[in-house]
Amino acid sequence: MTQSAPAVAAQRPQWRPALILTKLAPPRTRHYIHRERAIEQLRSSMERKLTVLVAxxxxxxxxxxxxxxxxxAQEGCAVGWMxxxxxxxxxxxxxxxxxxxxxDACTQxxxxxxxxxxxxxxxxxxxMFAELLNAVAALPRQVVLVLDDFDRLSSPAIHEAVFRLLRYAPENLHVLVAGRSEPAFPLSYFEARGQLLKLDADALxxxxxxxxxxxxxISGYALxxxxxxxxxxxTEGWVAGLQLASFALSASDQAGAFAERIPFARRSVEAYLNENVFVHVPAPLQAFLLQTAVLDRMSVPLCDAMTGTNxxxxxxxxxxxxxxxxxPLDAEGQWYRYHALFAEYLRQRLLRERPHEVAGLHRRASEWFAEHSLWAEAVKHALAAGDGDRAAGWVEQCAMNLVxxxxxxxxLSWVAKLPAEAVRGRLRLRLAHAWALALTMQAAAARRELQAVEDDxxxxxxxxxxxxxxxxxxVKAxxxxxxxxxxxxxxxxxxVLELGPAEGSWAEGIGLTTLIFGLSYASGFGEIKRLRRALTFGTGADAPVYAAVYRQSMVGLSLFVQGHLGEAVQTLEDVLRESDARAGRQSAASVLPVGYLAAIHYEWNDLGRVAELLEGRLEMALQSCSLGPLIGxxxxxARLRLLTGEHDEAYRIVEDAEAVARSRQWLRMQVxxxxxxxxxxxxxxxxxxxxRIGHELEALxxxxxxxxxxxxxxxxxxxxxxxxxxxxxRGRPVEAVPILQAVLGEVSAAGMQYLSAQISxxxxVxxxxxxxxxxxxxxxxxxxAYGQTNGLQRVFLDAGPVTRDILDGLRQQQALPAGVDLWYVDGLRAGFDALAGTADAVRSTSARSAADYRAEYPVDPLVANRLSARExxxxxxxxxxxxxxxxxxAIRVAPETVKWHLxxxxxxxxxxxxIQAVRSGLGRDLPRAVDESVQEGR
Structure with a gap:
């Protein structure tokens, strides 16, 4: 007996990893001195894209x-902090x-x-980064993003992403990066353009x-x-040294002694803190400091749990x-952290004096964070405690809810951090991992994971x-x-459906979705119609938006494949409205129905609607769309670009798409x-x-x-x-006729009316x-006849002027075939007469759209993602x-390496x-006189 959807939902652990909000604001400082000199230097950077502060x-x-x-913020800027x-x-x-x-910057x-x-x-x-730039460009004020402790990041992918973010940043975005070392992306790119301010320890x-x-x-003592x-x-102006000196003064009350101690502190902060600070902390408080040293952030309840006291x-x-x-990390005084120097000192001392307690302290922290559903930190501390199995257990319990x-x-991120042996014995975690791989279009990896599960x-x-x-x-489906x-x-x-999944469950929804997809290409249109009446999964406002849109897009696909274009558009437009409202125009959900919709509207010669549907969505489609919608x-x-005479751009679109298809082993899309x-x-x-392409296609x-x-x-x-x-x-049409007749018979037998019309x-011709x-x-x-019922135009117009001659012959017959009216045939013939003006009209629309797009969306994602930061x-x-x-x-490599990069x-x-590379790769960043300099540098 199946359970109801609410009952199933109630059984699911409603765990979600929450953002740590204290990371979105700077620590609060009790004794801060206004830094007028340094502030003036920072102020001079606001006309640039990037400030880098390294000390x-x-x-x-x-x-x-x-x-x-x-x-x-007081001056009206929107400032975000990380x-x-x-x-x-x-x-x-x-x-x-x-x-x-x-x-947070917008809200403030x-x-x-x-x-x-x-x-x-x-x-x-x-x-995600492209959307950030687009959103910032639309804001009516200056936006500043502060990235503190950026040196803690070593991922090349992050440095590449930040480099692209900065390179395509709109005029109203400024990024400030701070850390102990310079970021790994090439600062010279921005420095050469006057877009960079670098500040070092001397400025501080x-x-x-x-x-x-x-x-x-800080000390109440006047020097x-x-x-x-x-x-x-x-101290050489080192602020931490000044703070250390204040401890020395309060401890010895000898004003002349501390200046002599500071040079030693510069050589060894740990030794100085041992001899002049920690020794004067009461013993119970010393224990508190060491027991809380493993924490990146602290609260009173957490620290009570760590120490076993109140x-x-x-x-x-x-x-x-x-x-x-x-x-303190927040205005309410709920969260705190130690200064980085002091935290390092405490952790080193803990390891030296109480190494046997470290794992236990991480375990206590992990348990506390888990009790408060702070899962990212719970998992992190469990792993630090060497308790990979516990971390895997927590991830397993919430993984399917996340999927x-x-x-x-x-x-995917959590599983990557877990020890393989902790994951291997957890079936549901491995299944969730397979789901996650599949839903991120890594079907081959998902299949390998599932095969390993079945082997075990x-x-x-x-x-x-x-x-x-x-x-x-x-998941196999x-x-x-x-x-x-x-x-x-x-x-x-x-x-899946025969096994009786719980009503309203995720498994039932996926079973229905994949069944509809399979039936669409097995001429099971009647069964799909019956299924549509009984569908319950994902119909509520709280249903997972992507799953609901994916299923309804498959319904639209079935209507499209059957050739019911009007019904398909009605279904898909409804889906698109819902996904736009719930997830946004640029979301992965919204690009799913767009591919099919654009193909149909193109067929109807509604080129304005086609441009509207496709504009600004290519990058999202390439990276997150499933096969069918991405082909459309x-x-x-590419056809829209071809109509405007942009042949090279049309080539590039299909070549980029083919590269994606090749990486995902999608034969249908490659073809x-x-x-x-x-x-x-x-x-x-x-x-x-x-x-040449034809030979490649035959081999494929x-x-x-x-x-x-x-x-x-x-x-x-x-x-x-x-x-x-x-x-x-190539002048060999006689050979084409029997081939097309055979294909037409096969497609017609499958009930695919639209494809049959195309082949006809x-x-x-x-x-x-x-x-x-x-x-x-x-x-x-x-x-x-089919075209008149379904509004076809482009299939005739794109077939070339020969089609006009065939339509002329059809019109000259004594009687038109059943289902064909004179107005439709004459309308198609008039369409050929309008073709000469169509290119100009479409080009004008595209040019206007492109200008609007550049104003609204400053990112050129195709080029932005094509080159690495080094390139x-x-x-x-x-x-x-x-x-x-x-x-x-200049970049300290061999000339042959430069040739390889080029x-x-x-x-x-x-x-x-x-010259072509510079124009294509750097685009708007180029000075007008670049051609000559490039020529000279050959």
Missing amino acids: PAGFGKTSLLSEWKNIL SIDRDDDDLFQFGTYLLAAAR VGEPVPRGLEPDLLAPADA RFDSVETQAFFSA TPAQTEALLEA EAQASFEWLMGRNMFVR ETSDVRTV IGLGQLSVTEVVRVELHA LIAALSDESQRALEMGRK FCVTL ACKAEAIRISIRSGDLGRAA VGQRPESLQGSYLETWQRFQVAHCRLLVA VALA AMYSAGQRAQAIQAIQAAV VEILDYVARGLSNKEIAR KNIFEKLKVSSR
Whole structure:
């Protein structure tokens, strides 16, 4: 007996990893001295894109930036803050916090939060950064993002992403990066353009006035001029040294002694703290400091749990009353942290004096964070305690909840951090991992993971319940569907539903979705119609948006494949409205229905709606769309570009799409892209290129299988039509006729009316070109009848002027065929007359759209993601006219390495010269006189 959806939902652990909000604000400082000199230097950076502040620990970087943040906020800027720790060394997590910082910046100044700043959990990280830039560009004020402790990040992907973010930053965005070392992306790119301000320790050193004010505020002791100079000489303006000196003074009450101790402190902070600070802390408080040293942030309840006492509040008050390197993290005083220098000192001392307690302390922290549903920190401390099994258990309990709410990247990130042996025995965690891989379009990896699970089940190492058995089949069905194995998706979808999944469950929803996909390519249209009446999964407002949109998009696909274009559009437009409202226009959910919609609206010759649907969504589609919608998206966009005469751009779109298809092993999409490339080549008059692509296509598809089943029929149809289009273009239409007749029979038998109409037009053109004019008129009649019912236009117009002649012949018959009216035939004929003006009209619309797009969306994602930071740096030197040897000296590599990089750049940008590469790769960043300098640098 199945359970109701609410009952199932109630049983699920509603755990979600929450953002640590204290990371979105600087620590609060009790005794802060206004840094007028440093602030003026920071102020001068606001006309630039980037400020980099690099200094060792204890120089007051965070305190200075906190003051600067407050000043900017008072002046009306939207300022976002991100305190970085080593756990943020994950591209998706870093991007999530960066979006949160930008959202917080908007909220602080009373701006509505743009939709693009809401994280799309299924969107790739690159799209997340592009959305951030688009949202910032739309804001009516200056936006500043402060990234504190950036040096804690080592991920090349993060440094590449920040480099692209800065490179394409709109005029109203400024980024401030602070840390103990310079960021790993090439600062020279921004420095050469006057877009960078670099500040180091010298800019942060205290002068005598600041020293006196700071010392007086922190210790209550007024320094004499002589003492100030002695202290400055000893500390070299190092603010942490000044604070250490205040401890020495309060401990010994000898004003002349501390200046002599400071040089020693510079050599060894640990030794100085041992001899002059820690020794004067009461013993119970020393224990408190060591027991809480493992924490990155602390609260009173947490510290009570760590120490087993109720003394945390009193301990914090004592420490803060004596300025003992403790900083509150929020206005309410709920969270604290130790200064970085002091935290390092405490951890070293803990390891030296109480190494046997470290694992236990991490375990206590882990348990406390878990009790309060702070899962990221719970997992981190469990791993630090060496308790990988406990961490894996917690991840396992919430992983499927995360999958069902589309937070699959958190699952992938957590599983990557867990020990393999802790994961291996946890079946549900491994299944969640397979789900997450599949939903991020890593079907091959998901299949390997699932195969390993089934191998361990076969060996008796994992036990299977009925619920798990259903889920096993459901994830198999999803992988089959995303791999375009429609027959297997059909079989597995049926199997899932036969096993009786709980009503409203995730497994039931996936079973239904994959079943509809499989039935769409098995002529099961009647069964789909019956299923649509019974669908309950994902219909509520709280249903997972991506899953609901994916299922409804499959319903739209079934109508499209059957040839009911009007019904398909109605279904898909409803889906798109829902996904736009719930997830945003640029979301992974919203690009799913767009590909099919754009293809149909293109067929209706509604080019304005096509441009509106596709604009600004290509990058998201390439990275997050499943196969079918992505084919519709990219092929339609390429055709739109072809109508405006942008042949090279049309080529580039299908080539980029083909690269994605190749990486995901999507044969149907590879064939579609090559078929479209042949079409573009023929329209461009480049038959040689068309023939070369035709040979590649033949090698890719291979021999015809014995039977054409499922979605492979569409793959075979695209291949054969492209082959025949090439035959006709090369003057061999007679050979094309029997091939197209055979394909038409197969597609018609499958009930695919729209594809049948397409092939009928191609067949009529081949017959007419072969001199079989009467047969051509006969062949096109069914397509015209279907076209009149479904509003077809482009299938006739794009087939070329021969089609006009065939339609003329059809009109001259004594009586039109049943279902064909004169107004429709004349309308199609008039469409050919309007073709001359169509290119100009579309070009005008596209130019206007492009201008609007550049204003609204400053990112060029195709180029931005094509080159690495090193390649952009090299291209920048090329733009300035440097030779390969000069570039090699500038970046300290061998000249051959530069040549290798240039070869990769040429291939990525699809160019053949340095000038073309610079124009394509650097675009708007180029000075007008760049051509000459590039020529000189050859």
